[in-house]
Amino acid sequence: MINKKSSGSEWYNEIIETASLVDKRYPVKGMNVLPPYGFKLVSIVDSIIREAVNSNGFEESMFPMLISRDQLSVEFEHVKGFEGQVFWVTRGGNEPLEVDLALRPTSEAAMYPMFSLWIRTHSDLPLKLYQIVNTYRYETKHTRAFIRDREIHFFEAHTAHADFDDSERQMQEYKQIMKNISQKLCLPYVINKRPEWDKFPGSQYSLAFDLILPSGRSLQIGTIHQYGENFAKNYDIRYSDPAGERKLVSQTTYGMSGRLIAAIVFMHGDDKGLVLPPYVAPIQFIIVPIPGENRNLAKYSTRVLEQIASLGYRVRLDNRGSYTPGFKYNDWEMRGVPFRIEIGSKETEGNFITIVPRNTGKRSKIQISELQNSLASAVTTLQDDLMKAAEEKMREMTVQVNDIKNAKTSTGMIRLMWCGRKECADKIEQETELSCLGYPQDDSGEGKCVICSLPAKPAYFSRTY
RNA sequence: GGGGCUGUGGGGUAGCUUGGUAUCCUACGGGCUUUGGGAGCCUGCGACCCCGGUUCAAAUCCGGGCAGCCCCA
Known part of the structure; x- marks a missing residue:
């Protein structure tokens, strides 16, 4: 067995295969086989998610994997955000298709035309649906099992609300749901508000649940997005309010993937192999x-x-x-x-x-x-011990840094003062090889930007997976 | 987005420079003996990523593809 500390990446690659979580020998890039043990683990995590969202009034549903080009060709930043990452089906048998079909990279374009049909009046709201399905992204970068796949095992919740305030309440509920789930997986995290240029395409803002792993790299294990009326405008999702007025809905989403598995493996594993929290272990x-x-x-x-x-x-x-x-x-x-x-x-x-x-x-x-x-x-x-140990590891890997020089030499999740401007973030990223995770919620410090000295708030930077 | 490395039984490998016979470990099947922290002996099965080129001859040299891994942006 490869030593975990000295070569985390190789350790990960080896352990997920020897422990039968995945078989990477399938001959298509970025697509892996889940043998029974790995599938069981994934299924248990799914059921933990189901339980958590069901108890908050969500209902499971299923939308088709194929999306017609027309649905995707809406002039909209969301669609553009996924250009170049879409797998296309262009032939049926030997005939070229009249309209090319996309394998969903995410399901807004599949779901929202239906939302537009389903949502008629205020009593149809809020609509809270989710599905757990595979999505497809044409990753050109290095793929990595559970972390960056071309076939992604994906949980996605989609909601529609009467107004922005109610969709903001939904964002708060997501945080509670995530807390509940993470307790069972023994995964601590911080909530970072992604910078403008890194938010989900089409959203007003995105909050990410970021984990810092023992290797010093961060891993995003979940995201929630406030869409506001952005999607409703493009997919024409309206309802009649009690006064009979036609109004756009306000929407949110919540997404998680196989990265939860990667986080469990990385966070708890040791030189002997996997360590699974009792709640998720296929064999307890x-x-x-x-x-x-x-x-x-x-x-x-x-x-x-x-x-x-x-x-x-x-x-x-x-x-x-x-x-x-x-x-x-x-x-x-x-x-x-x-x-x-x-x-x-x-x-x-x-x-x-x-x-x-x-x-x-x-x-x-x-x-x-x-x-x-x-x-x-x-x-x-054991459940408590694993959570405490994980929290301790995260604390150790979180580093307060006061100037850019120290950021260069530190590893982990770096907390530093940043003014919020892209040019300063770019400079920090260039000099330190770290990525900007954004502003942590629940952190109220103030100071001066490490680059430009303008008034700033604490932000997190780290190397990422 | 850029660069590098690798592909040999199920897994890990030797052989490749200098073209000709494919090595060892492990796993797996069978048999006997074992079992409080990775048991032993006997025996059997099993491989040169794909396509093309050079050559009398290719695991080996050349080109392309596919796949995996690493580093940088």
Whole structure:
């Protein structure tokens, strides 16, 4: 196993394949196969997202993957923003198509013509829909599994509101939803308001959830966008208000992708491999029996398996006969299973199990009669530990810098004073090789710009994925 | 957007400079013996990314394509 600290990038590439999260051998650039273990992980993250948005009044839906050229040729900055990144379907069988079809790079152009039909009066609002589908972007840069794919596993929520104030309330709700989700994935983040030139094409403003990884690079794991009436104008989405007046809706979106998986891998993994938070782990408990002259072993292990399963956990018994226990320990540690349960003659005779959490590797005993409470507290403890460790890593990687010289020599998420003008950001980016993430929300400092000395607010800069 | 490197059984590799016989480890199948931190022995299966060129002969040299990786902007 490659050392994580010294070569984070190679470590990532290797671990996602050896842990069976992904198989990169599929012969089309930027498109990867998810083997069962990786797919399970992705599905669990999806279900966490579903649960979070469903409980806030969102409904799941599905729109087609193909978008006709007419829908995309609206004279609109949003469409231009994706020019050059669109895959086109130009033939049906051997015949050229009358109208070329685009593989959605994102779904505004697919959804909003329908929104225009669906939304009639004020009682149709707010409309809160989402879908979890694959989207396609013709990346010309270096692709990277889960981080920059050409086929993107994508969650996108779209809302329409009676007025701007209500869509602003929606933005606040998104923040709560993200908080809820990130607790389960053990991922801390900061919310940055992207600079004008880096906001989502067509939006009024974009807020990004940025994570700083142990490697010192930041990773955007989610974004929310305030569209205002920009899209409603172009797609003619109007409603009759209580006074009978026709008005444009105000809209927002919320997007997340497979980058959540990348963040989990990078943030929690170690030299032994993956470390998965219990909430997301495809296998939460792995039972490893230790053979000996012990006739009760099979029966006892199965009983423990059934008991843990009946408590609602994802548990598996590793019965592979051809491997030694030591091999299995390493194998499951590499795959990030949060807890190992060892069962040998001591356990069967003493009517207990030995449990080992992935992060500490420390053994402890649990009496069978105590299973329910002890497992529940082990899960919460590990979940808390991983969150705290991640927060600590982020703190370590966040650096306060007072002048441009120090920004050059520091790694991580650099907090410095910036006036908000593009020319100054460009200068900072050029000199430091960092990218501007924008102004963090919930940070109220004041000072002078490190470039031009004009009044400034704290901004974040970092190397990015 | 620019530059560089790489492609050999499922995975990791030797061989390439100097053209001719493809090495080792691991995984996998079978068999016996094992099992409290990556077991051992025997045995079997399995590869030169694709297309074209040079040549009596190409894993090796040349060109293109595809794919992967790294660095810079």
